[in-house]
Amino acid sequence: MTELVVNTAHLQQLAAQHDTLAREIAAATRVTHGIGQDVLIRHGVSSGFSNHAVAQAQVARHAAGTALHTAVSDLADNLNTAATAYDTTDHHKAHHLNHQLH
Numbered sequence: 001m002t003e004l005v006v007n008t009a010h011l012q013q014l015a016a017q018h019d020t021l022a023r024e025i026a027a028a029t030r031v032t033h034g035i036g037q038d039v040l041i042r043h044g045v046s047s048g049f050s051n052h053a054v055a056q057a058q059v060a061r062h063a064a065g066t067a068l069h070t071a072v073s074d075l076a077d078n079l080n081t082a083a084t085a086y087d088t089t090d091h092h093k094a095h096h097l098n099h100q101l102h
Contacts, residue, residue, distance in 0.1 A: 011083035018076035022069050029065030032058055 036055030043051065 006082075006086045008083040008087050011079045011086075015076045015079035015083070018072050018079065022072040022076060025065060025069045025072060029062060029069065032061060034058075 036051060036058050039047070039054045040051045045051075
């Protein structure tokens with residue numbers, strides 16, 4: 001039988017890194033918020049096509065940033081959940097085994 005070894009501390013470390021990454025993604029997504037409006041204000045209606053293109057790009061960038069943030073946050077949550085589940089199972093099984101032996 002193959003032995004499964006799970007390093008829960010490593011899973012928790014990876015989760016923490018993903019939490020940090022999720023915060024950085026959220027911040028990067030917010031940085032360009034409203035840039036389409038800024039272009040319109042600074043350049044006026046004479047650059048209407050450019051304004052529209054910038055606004056469209058901002059919408060796409062925001063959607064991508066939001067989706068990436070959600071995926072990374074979910075992964076961090078899943079890593080923490082897995083670490084907790086492995087630790088809990090390990091503890092309960094060890095307790096049960098010790099009870100049987102003594």
